[in-house]
Amino acid sequence: xxxxxxxxxxxxxxxxxxxxxxxxxxxxxxxxxxxxxxxxxxxxxxxxxxxxxxxxxxxxxxxxxxxxxxxxxxxxxxxxxxxxxxxxxxxxxxxxxxxxxxxxxxxxxxxxxxxxxxxxxxxxxxxxxxxxxxxxxxxxxxxxxxxxxxxxxxxxxxxxxxxxxxxxxxxxxxxxxxxxxxxxxxxxxxxxxxxxxxxxxxxxxxxxxxxxxxxxxxxxxxxxxxxxxxxxxxxxxxxxxxxxxxxxxxxxxxxxxxxxxxxxxxxxxxx
Amino acid sequence: xxxxxxxxxxxxxxxxxxxxxxxxxxxxxxxxxxxxxxxxxxxxxxxxxxxxxxxxxxxxxxxxxxxxxxxxxxxxxxxxxxxxxxxxxxxxxxxxxxxxxxxxxxxxxxxxxxxxxxxxxxxxxxxxxxxxxxxxxxxxxxxxxxxxxxxxxxxxxxxxxxxxxxxxxxxxxxxxxxxxxxxxxxxxxxxxxxxxxxxxxxxxxxxxxxxxxxxxxxxxxxxxxxxxxxxxxxxxxxxxxxxxxxxxxxxxxxxxxxxxxxxxxxxxxxx
Numbered sequence: 001x002x003x004x005x006x007x008x009x010x011x012x013x014x015x016x017x018x019x020x021x022x023x024x025x026x027x028x029x030x031x032x033x034x035x036x037x038x039x040x041x042x043x044x045x046x047x048x049x050x051x052x053x054x055x056x057x058x059x060x061x062x063x064x065x066x067x068x069x070x071x072x073x074x075x076x077x078x079x080x081x082x083x084x085x086x087x088x089x090x091x092x093x094x095x096x097x098x099x100x101x102x103x104x105x106x107x108x109x110x111x112x113x114x115x116x117x118x119x120x121x122x123x124x125x126x127x128x129x130x131x132x133x134x135x136x137x138x139x140x141x142x143x144x145x146x147x148x149x150x151x152x153x154x155x156x157x158x159x160x161x162x163x164x165x166x167x168x169x170x171x172x173x174x175x176x177x178x179x180x181x182x183x184x185x186x187x188x189x190x191x192x193x194x195x196x197x198x199x200x201x202x203x204x205x206x207x208x209x210x211x212x213x214x215x216x217x218x219x220x221x222x223x224x225x226x227x228x229x230x231x232x233x234x235x236x237x238x239x240x241x242x243x244x245x246x247x248x249x250x251x252x253x254x255x256x257x258x259x260x261x262x263x264x265x266x267x268x269x270x271x
Numbered sequence: 272x273x274x275x276x277x278x279x280x281x282x283x284x285x286x287x288x289x290x291x292x293x294x295x296x297x298x299x300x301x302x303x304x305x306x307x308x309x310x311x312x313x314x315x316x317x318x319x320x321x322x323x324x325x326x327x328x329x330x331x332x333x334x335x336x337x338x339x340x341x342x343x344x345x346x347x348x349x350x351x352x353x354x355x356x357x358x359x360x361x362x363x364x365x366x367x368x369x370x371x372x373x374x375x376x377x378x379x380x381x382x383x384x385x386x387x388x389x390x391x392x393x394x395x396x397x398x399x400x401x402x403x404x405x406x407x408x409x410x411x412x413x414x415x416x417x418x419x420x421x422x423x424x425x426x427x428x429x430x431x432x433x434x435x436x437x438x439x440x441x442x443x444x445x446x447x448x449x450x451x452x453x454x455x456x457x458x459x460x461x462x463x464x465x466x467x468x469x470x471x472x473x474x475x476x477x478x479x480x481x482x483x484x485x486x487x488x489x490x491x492x493x494x495x496x497x498x499x500x501x502x503x504x505x506x507x508x509x510x511x512x513x514x515x516x517x518x519x520x521x522x523x524x525x526x527x528x529x530x531x532x533x534x535x536x537x538x539x540x541x542x
Contacts, residue, residue: 034420083421107417115420146378149305149386150354150425 026094029102030122031072033058033087036113037261038153042080043087051080057114058089058106065105066095075128075269076135076218081261083154085138086117088269090128128269134198136214136268139227139259144207155208156227156263162234164204170233171200171211173244174226181250183229185221185258193219193250202230212267221258229256297365300373301393302343304329304358307384308532309424313351314358322351328385329360329377336376337366346399346540347406347489352532354425356409357388359540361399399540405469407485407539410498410530415478426479427498427534433505435475441504442471442482444515445497452521454500456492456529464490464521473501483538492529500527 033054041049045056055072062070070091078084097105099119106116125131140155142148147157177196184193199214211227229246232238233256246254304325312320316327326343333341341362349355368376370390377387396402411426413419418428448467455464470485482498500517503509504527517525 034417036420036423085421103417112418112423113420115417117417146305146374146386146388147383149307149384150356152307152383154421 026092028090028092028122028124028126029099030088030090030118030120030126030128031058031106031116032118033084033089034115034117035084035087036153037078037081037083039113040080042082043074043077046080049080054078054087054114055089057111061106061109062091062093064109065102066093066097068093068095073128075132076137076266078264078266079221079261081153081264083262083265085265085267086269087266088128088132090122090126092124126271131271132269134214134216134270135218135266136199136212136270137218137223138265138267139211139213139223139263140265141209141211141227141231141263142207143204143209153262154265156260158231160235162209162231163236164202164209164234166236167211167230167234168202170238170241170243171202171226171230173241173247174200174213178247179250180219180222180247182246182252182255183222183225184219184252185225186252191219195219195222200226214270224258224261224264225252225255227263228259231259232256297363299361299363299393299395299397300370301359301361301389301391301397301399302329302377302387303389304355304360305386305388306355306358307424308349308352308354310384311351313353314345314348317351320351325349325358325385326360328382332377332380333362333364335380336373337364337368339364339366344399346403347408347537349535349537350492350532352424353535353537354533355537357539358537359399359403361393361397363395397542402542403540405485405487405541406489406537407483407541408489408494409536409538410482410484410494410534411536412480412482412498412502412534413478414475414480424533425536427531429502431506433480433502434507435473435480435505437507438501438505439473441509441512441514442473442497442501444512444518445471449518450521451490451493451518453517453523453526454493454496455490455523456496457523462490466490466493485541495530495532495535496523496526496528498534499530502530503527 035054040054041051043054045053059070059072070093072089072091075088103116103119142155142157143162145159148155174197177194179193180195181193195215195217197215201212203210211230213223306325311325312322314325316324330341330343341364343360343362346359370392374387374390413426413428414433416430419426445468448465450464451466452464466486466488468486472483474481484494
């Protein structure tokens with residue numbers, strides 16, 4: 001064994017063919033994570049928040065299991081109170097732990113409101129956020145005359161009669177690539193405001209209305225602002241073709257309110 | 272106005288035609304209640320429990336609204352951690368509060384894990400428990416290899432492969448009127464152990480298995496013991512026709528374990 005090979009074993013924990021930068025990262029592990037965001041400040045650490053972040057809880061648990069400090073890269077940095085059915089996050093490690101054992105260990109040590117659905121080895125080039133082709137967010141509205149005791153933290157309660165047909169028709173104006181500034185939180189710095197919405201579906205089952213939005217990216221609060229505008233349309237507060245006009249205006253003040261975080265869930269990330 | 276009429280107005284708060292016992296009770300109001308039982312000691316007050324009972328929370332809230340101390344009579348006295356989608360409870364009052372206003376006031380003042388779905392005036396003879404013809408309890412099992420962050424308090428997690436066909440076939444032995452002593456909590460005094468199961472259905476949707484049991488009455492822990500026995504059958508731990516034999520034995524030790532309260536929900540009371 002050459003000296004170069006030996007030193008790379010020491011640094012990486014696994015044998016490497018060459019001594020480039022990638023070898024230092026060893027493995028790239030992809031997690032699919034379900035969480036109830038109610039008791040967290042969101043995915044990322046927030047200054048001035050007393051609540052923990054989901055990211056730090058998982059990173060600390062990983063450190064206990066693999067004895068290594070790792071940094072999780074998530075597909076979507078969900079806000080405080082927002083849930084996930086399948087958030088995706090990856091991390092680099094030199095640990096040799098089998099993926100099945102890692103999943104069992106994580107689910108054994110994580111709190112009951114954060115669980116890992118899948119663990120997979122992926123290519124070293126995989127990046128949860130940059131490799132993602134699209135994300136699907138779901139906004140759930142409870143539409144009846146009393147709120148729900150059983151779904152209290154997972155739906156937005158709306159007691160008003162909603163015209164689902166009008167919501168569906170208007171929502172189609174959002175399809176395709178647009179400048180979504182009108183649906184972006186006013187207090188956040190500008191990122192590229194152009195996003196492509198591939199699909200928007202509004203379905204009703206019993207008292208629950210689900211708004212599913214698939215896009216190549218989301219501006220800050222975009223999903224919650226679109227849901228807030230659609231509810232106003234459902235209540236008959238906007239004239240016909242309003243959504244198209246609001247979108248074209250790029251003016252946040254013309255759109256509806258930002259709905260509660262509790263109704264929002266990251267349901268899928270597509271690669 | 273005669274003296275008798277006057278005195279009855281004073282006692283009842285509403286004019287009465289005659290001065291019999293029923294008039295003292297004024298109105299009989301029926302509530303349909305949804306609750307998340309996680310943070311309660313059950314429907315009834317429990318000695319030595321630090322948690323509140325659902326009954327006392329609603330009774331105190333009613334007292335605030337109608338200014339009268341009332342006693343709620345429930346259809347099913349659910350245990351600690353057991354949920355309800357439509358528990359039924361009635362109370363007698365002399366209050367004249369309109370039912371729509373009572374519902375709004377209750378839902379405004381009740382905690383977010385107890386909500387009132389419906390308020391109705393019913394005949395003075397109506398008794399939530401004794402008038403009930405049947406109750407439907409649902410036991411929900413999450414059947415996959417990791418527990419759920421989003422449904423953590425509302426499902427029982429079972430990672431083992433289950434033979435749903437066998438569970439369905441065996442469950443049919445419970446239909447009809449039987450002595451259900453084999454499925455009754457061992458530490459409780461004997462009530463009439465004969466109950467009639469009208470319907471038992473086992474359905475699977477995605478990772479969720481629902482066991483719905485409709486019966487004219489349930490012994491203590493009966494639904495959770497039946498679910499526990501059915502899971503053992505699904506796992507292949509009992510030979511064919513075991514459920515029939517266990518039922519006939521009247522021996523609690525032969526049946527499966529009592530499953531977690533979190534998986535159980537009172538979904539309907541039939542009158």
